[in-house]
Amino acid sequence: xxxxxxxxxxxxxxxxxxxxxxxxxxxxxxxxxxxxxFQTYSQEGVIKGLEGIAYEKEQxxxxxxxxxxxxxxxxxxxxxKLFENPDNVGYDGNEKFLIDNAYWDGIAPRENLLNIIxxxxxxxxxxVGYNALxxxxxxxxxxxxxxxxxxxxxxxxxxxxxxSEEQKAYWRDRNGKxxxxxxxxxYEGWKIIISSFELLMFALLAVCIVIAPVFSGExxxxxDAVILSAKYGKTKLTTAxxxxxxxxxxxxxxxxxxxxxxxxxxAFGFDGWDLPLQIAGTTIPYPFTFLQSVLVNLGVxxxxxxxxxxxxxxxxxxxxxxxxxxxxxxxxxxxxMFLSPNGTTGAYNLTLFLLPYRSxxxxxxxxxxxxxxxxxxxxFTMRAVLYAVLTAxxxxxxxxxxxxxxxx
Amino acid sequence: xxxxxxxxxxxYGTKCAVDNVSTTLTPGxxxxxGANGAGKTTLMRMIxxxxxxxxxxxxxxxxxxxxxxxxxxxxxxxxxxxFGFYPDFTAREFMLYMAAxxxxxxKEATTRTGELLKLVNLHExxxxxxxxxxxxxxxxxxIAQAELNAPDILILDEPTxxxxxxxxxxxxxxxxxxxxxxxxxxxxxxxxxVSYIADTILMMKDGTFLLQEPMSTVTDxxxxxxxxxxxxxxxxxxxxxxxxxxxxHRENGKVRLRMIQDxxxxxxxxxxxxxLEDLFLYHFGEESSAERSE
Numbered sequence: 056x057x058x059x060x061x062x063x064x065x066x067x068x069x070x071x072x073x074x075x076x077x078x079x080x081x082x083x084x085x086x087x088x089x090x091x092x093f094q095t096y097s098q099e100g101v102i103k104g105l106e107g108i109a110y111e112k113e114q115x116x117x118x119x120x121x122x123x124x125x126x127x128x129x130x131x132x133x134x135x136k137l138f139e140n141p142d143n144v145g146y147d148g149n150e151k152f153l154i155d156n157a158y159w160d161g162i163a164p165r166e167n168l169l170n171i172i173x174x175x176x177x178x179x180x181x182x183v184g185y186n187a188l189x190x191x192x193x194x195x196x197x198x199x200x201x202x203x204x205x206x207x208x209x210x211x212x213x214x215x216x217x218x219s220e221e222q223k224a225y226w227r228d229r230n231g232k233x234x235x236x237x238x239x240x241x242y243e244g245w246k247i248i249i250s251s252f253e254l255l256m257f258a259l260l261a262v263c264i265v266i267a268p269v270f271s272g273e274x275x276x277x278x279d280a281v282i283l284s285a286k287y288g289k290t291k292l293t294t295a296x297x298x299x300x301x302x303x304x305x306x307x308x309x310x311x312x313x314x315x316x317x318x319x320x321x322a323f324g325f326d327g328w329d330l331p332l333q334i335a336g337t338t339i340p341y342p343f344t345f346l347q348s349v350l351v352n353l354g355v356x357x358x359x360x361x362x363x364x365x366x367x368x369x370x371x372x373x374x375x376x377x378x379x380x381x382x383x384x385x386x387x388x389x390x391x392m393f394l395s396p397n398g399t400t401g402a403y404n405l406t407l408f409l410l411p412y413r414s415x416x417x418x419x420x421x422x423x424x425x426x427x428x429x430x431x432x433x434x435f436t437m438r439a440v441l442y443a444v445l446t447a448x449x450x451x452x453x454x455x456x457x458x459x460x461x462x463x
Numbered sequence: 464x465x466x467x468x469x470x471x472x473x474x475y476g477t478k479c480a481v482d483n484v485s486t487t488l489t490p491g492x493x494x495x496x497g498a499n500g501a502g503k504t505t506l507m508r509m510i511x512x513x514x515x516x517x518x519x520x521x522x523x524x525x526x527x528x529x530x531x532x533x534x535x536x537x538x539x540x541x542x543x544x545x546f547g548f549y550p551d552f553t554a555r556e557f558m559l560y561m562a563a564x565x566x567x568x569x570k571e572a573t574t575r576t577g578e579l580l581k582l583v584n585l586h587e588x589x590x591x592x593x594x595x596x597x598x599x600x601x602x603x604x605x606i607a608q609a610e611l612n613a614p615d616i617l618i619l620d621e622p623t624x625x626x627x628x629x630x631x632x633x634x635x636x637x638x639x640x641x642x643x644x645x646x647x648x649x650x651x652x653x654x655x656x657v658s659y660i661a662d663t664i665l666m667m668k669d670g671t672f673l674l675q676e677p678m679s680t681v682t683d684x685x686x687x688x689x690x691x692x693x694x695x696x697x698x699x700x701x702x703x704x705x706x707x708x709x710x711x712h713r714e715n716g717k718v719r720l721r722m723i724q725d726x727x728x729x730x731x732x733x734x735x736x737x738x739l740e741d742l743f744l745y746h747f748g749e750e751s752s753a754e755r756s757e
Contacts (some may be wrong), residue, residue: 056569060560067551276547281608284511284541286533286566462513462543463475 057287057295058302061269065303071265075307078261079314085254086315089247090322098159108243108323114164115241122237122334127172127199131188134169137161138189152186168239168334175337176202179210200235203337210338210422217400222424225431232342237334242327245345246335247319252352253415256388258311259360263367263384265307266300267377270368270457274375280462289458296457297368297450304364308357316349332419339420341433351435352417358442359414363388365449372456388412414438464524464538464615465489466510466646471519472670473505480505482670483519488646490615492638494657494678495650497667498747503650504544506667507620510648511541523616537566540614542605544621544650550594554585554604557593558611565612572611579607583637599630606634610641617647623656635660658739666746673746682737689741690722692732702728709744 065071095107102110120126137143143157153162162169162185169185176191177183191197207230210216211223218226273279282288328346332339341348366387370380391410398404407413408423423434432440466488473481481502497503508514510521512528512535521528528535549557555576562572580586583603593601602622609617619638623631631653638649639660648665651657657664664681666673674681689709694702699718702708706728710721721735722728723745737745 056563057560060556060563063556064549064552067549069551276549277543277545278547278549280508280511280513280543281541281546281561282564283513284536284539285561285564286536286612287564288536290533292564460513461515462508 057292058298061292061295061299062302065265065269065299068265068268074261074264075310078257079311081257082254082311083314083318085257086247086251087318089251090318093322096163098156105322111243112241112324112326118165118168119240120238122168122199122239124197124199124236128193128197130165130169130172131191131193131197133161134185134188135191135193138186150186151189171334171337172199175199175206177206179206179213179338203333204230207338207340215398216422218422218424219426221429221431222426225424225433226340226422229340229342229433233333233340234331234342237331237337239334240327240330241324242330242335242345244319244323244325245327245349247323248316248349249335249345249352249417249419251315251319252356252417253392253412255308255311255315255356255415256392256412258308258315259356259363259411259415260385260388261311262304262307262360263363263388264381266303266364266367267371267380267384269296269300270371270453270460271374271377271380272371274460275377279460283460283462293454293457297453300364300368301361304360305357308360312353312356336420340422341419341435348417348419352415355435355438355442356415358439358446359411362442362445362449363411365446365453368453369449369456372453372460408434409438409441414442464646466616467522467525468506468510469520469522471506471509471521472517473502473509473514474517479670481509481516484670484672485519486665486672486675488648490644490646491662492642492647492649492660493663493665494661495648495665495667496652496654496657496743497650497673498652501667502670503667504620505670507541507618507648507650508543510616511539511543511618512536533566537612538615540609540612540617542609542619542622544624546605548593548596548601548604551592553590553592554580554596555589557604558608561608562611567612575611575613579610582640583607584633598625599627602626602630602634603637606637606641615645617641617645618650619648620650621652622649623651623653631656654740654743664739666743668746678739682739682742685723685737685742685745687734688723688725688745689735689737690724690728690732691735692720692722692729693717694720707744707748709741 091104093107094101094103095111096102097110137153137157138151140157143153143155145152145154166185169188173183173185173187177187211218211226268275273282282292329344332341332343332345332348343351367380367384370383371377374380388411391407391412394407396404396407405423405425408418418434421434425432425437468484468486471481471484472479484506495503505514509516523531523535523538552560558576558580559572562576567575577586580589583606585600585603585607588596588600593604596604606619606622609619622638623634626634635656638647641647642660649657649661661678663675663677665675692702695717699711699720702720702722706722706724708720708722712719723741
């Protein structure tokens with residue numbers, strides 16, 4: 056009963072409706088933007104929007120195949136052959152590239168795949184495209200997955216990373232669990248979702264704005280004296296307020312997630328949900344499909360939300376006005392938006408990757424790991440543990456803050 | 464039922480809001496009088512367990528209330544001064560919510576809500592949002608919520624503040640209805656409110672009890688000190704400058720003065736029976752003059 060009324064208190068406020076509406080519109084706009092702005096190219100020119108998406112999907116269908124070594128060798132060979140004909144090759148003074156039909160027929164429909172293959176053979180931090188493929192020696196075939204392992208070893212042993220042996224072993228183990236051969240396919244919708252997760256921060260902010268008055272609003276309105284002098288004012292009511300806040304937060308975020316995921320998936324399709332992440336970057340160490348990766352990161356986003364609700368409630372129990380709560384909370388939520396990582400290790404970077412805004416970003420290719428003695432945790436796990444612990448710590452403190460509140 | 468305040472003090476930094484107050488309260492209506500800042504609200508908040516005393520303790524039937532927890536609050540009904548409502552709730556929703564916070568089961572909550580809303584004459588607007596209510600309607604809703612759990616201790620802090628005379632009379636009658644077999648502490652600086660319904664007067668000044676007397680004898684201490692005198696306009700001005708004039712009433716071109724004075728202010732002055740307001744003014748003098756206008 057108390058939970059119902061506390062939930063109603065949150066929902067009935069005009070400010071709740073306004074904040075939620077604005078936040079949903081912002082989320083819809085931000086996640087809808089890649090759909091609205093989508094464009095691809097054919098020999099005839101630009102194809103925009105849903106027509107462009109349909110065109111790309113049709114082209115990608117021919118290349119949705121397992122990336123066996125034989126297939127990779129054959130593909131590289133085809134590109135090399137195109138480059139052998141001087142009529143196909145352009146030169147901009149810096150690098151060679153294919154032109155006219157050679158490009159539109161031989162490269163454009165599978166350019167993403169060709170870039171990924173070329174990247175697999177390049178050094179870490181070196182950015183190459185399909186035009187690097189003619190430099191590869193495939194006279195005796197190619198070991199695509201062996202090249203991947205070599206590149207990963209170079210990444211792990213890079214002096215700038217300063218990874219411990221335990222961390223290297225951890226990442227080798229993770230990589231060892233990646234299924235081979237990879238299956239290629241169309242995954243544009245998932246790519247957009249994975250690269251846009253941090254935009255859900257507006258939803259988190261909206262939830263925090265709505266629940267900031269849960270305790271402090273009582274102090275501000277002068278209702279604290281009445282409820283704290285009632286039988287369950289310092290006990291069950293506090294629990295009800297916390298549960299109602301979490302219930303609201305979870306529902307509000309779910310609504311935003313439906314919008315955020317629904318728009319790209321409705322436009323680009325569900326295609327690629329079961330494809331491995333490695334077709335977006337062969338050195339990605341997580342043995343997940345795109346869907347699994349999104350779900351895992353969504354789990355982290357929910358835990359970040361729960362911890363932020365905990366922090367909001369703690370501040371709300373301690374402060375006399377919801378405005379003061381937000382003055383503290385907004386920098387906590389968004390500070391990492393203005394800070395850039397300068398590597399993947401070091402206290403500054405490791406801390407930065409754990410701050411709320413950064414924690415919503417999957418950073419799937421970054422090899423961020425945290426070591427505690429012999430225990431190594433990847434970014435997903437570390438964030439999940441950290442935010443679960445923060446939630447567990449802050450809720451009792453929020454309860455205590457309200458219980459001990461003095462009506463002065 | 465016995466509520467004991469034992470050497471109760473509350474300090475805010477160097478300021479002492481309540482200073483070593485002790486008394487024992489048994490069922491009856493207590494009028495807590497005092498000027499603004501006398502410490503009435505602070506004392507009531509401590510009794511309600513929403514403000515921790517700096518020293519001293521409060522006992523219910525000889526048990527310290529901090530050890531009683533929820534079992535103390537079931538005895539309590541509190542209507543704070545200027546307390547807020549949830550503007551987006553209807554009166555009925557607010558009452559049901561408060562009933563849930565007070566631990567009433569659903570059936571009891573529904574019954575009590577219906578009864579009390581009728582008693583305070585809000586049953587016809589029970590499903591209207593509180594934000595549409597007048598000050599008087601909110602005050603009535605305030606006392607209704609305080610009475611929800613049929614408390615043994617009813618604490619009302621300035622319940623009639625801001626009400627028009629008709630509303631105040633209605634309110635006084637309501638409090639009288641609720642007061643039976645309860646400890647009712649009614650704080651106000653509007654003397655006439657308590658003079659009708661209080662059994663005992665607790666007068667506070669500078670954080671301490673100036674007096675604790677039954678209503679029937681509370682003015683005995685100033686018997687023979689309240690005077691009335693009929694004078695002309697010019698003399699009235701002179702008397703006002705020289706004596707504590709508590710009332711001035713014009714009658715057929717003359718002015719009837721009411722003064723509080725240990726000795727007779729004039730040969731033709733006559734003593735009259737003192738009222739509670741006279742007593743209040745006797746103790747608070749100038750600091751209360753502004754409040755009397757309320």
